[in-house]
Amino acid sequence: MxxxxxxxxxxxxxxxxxxxxxxxxxxxxxxxxxxxxxxxxQGQVPPGFGVPAPEPEPAKPAAVVDDFLPPELRVPSHDQVDGKMMPWKQPLVLDGEMAACAECGAYRDWLILSTHGDIWLRCRAGHQQRETRIDTAWYNRHSGPADATHATFEDCLRHLGH
Incomplete structure (x- = not known):
């Protein structure tokens, strides 16, 4: 079955x-x-196939519009600035050693200046010394945004209270 x-x-x-x-x-x-x-x-050809394309019309010039920031709001580019500086109130420890002014021995309340790839320390008394243990990358990491630009070095010192 x-x-x-x-x-x-x-x-x-x-x-x-x-x-x-x-x-x-x-x-x-x-x-x-x-x-x-x-x-x-099967035997048909699309319209316009094999016919040369018409010449494109010349483009009309775009209207010039000044949409850039007004001069008073523009920030200078890095190549227009001679240098930058920032205050550093606390002691500056580099490679396990505290930085001190070579002339007066001050070890705090620095101005750190970055100019043309070099870093300089300026104490409250106005003594300046080149600091080789700091580079521009270190400066850029530790500095905040610029709050002002100044025409002269002295104007900047006054702005920062030195």
């Missing part, structure tokens, strides 16, 4: 597969419509 049942299943499967194969050979409605459209358009 099982064999007869199994044989019937195999025959039914064969009929199903035969129907599937027959459908696969036939075109679907969408495929048929596409084939008709393709046959109709």
């Amino acid at each position: 099982k064999r007869a049942g199994r044989g019937a299943e195999i025959e039914e499967d064969a009929r199903v597969f035969h129907r599937i194969r027959r459908r696969a050979k036939e075109l679907s409605e969408t495929e048929r419509q596409f084939a008709e459209l393709h046959a109709r358009l």
Whole structure:
């Protein structure tokens, strides 16, 4: 009995597969419509194909608009500034050693100046010494944004209280 049942299943499967194969050979409605459209358009050329493109019209000059900041709000670029300086109130420790003025021995309340790639320390008494243990990158990391620009070195010193 099982064999007869199994044989019937195999025959039914064969009929199903035969129907599937027959459908696969036939075109679907969408495929048929596409084939008709393709046959109709086969010899046609789109309009403008093969014709040289027209010359582009010359561009009209853009209107000049002064949208840059007014002069009083502009900040000078780094190449327009001779140097920068910042106050450093606490003792300055470099390589485990406290920096001190070579002339008067002051060790706090510095002005740190960055100019032309060099770093200088200026004590409250006005003595200046070049500091080789600090570079411009260190200065840039520790300085805040500039709060003012000054025409002269003396103006900047007055602004910072020195």
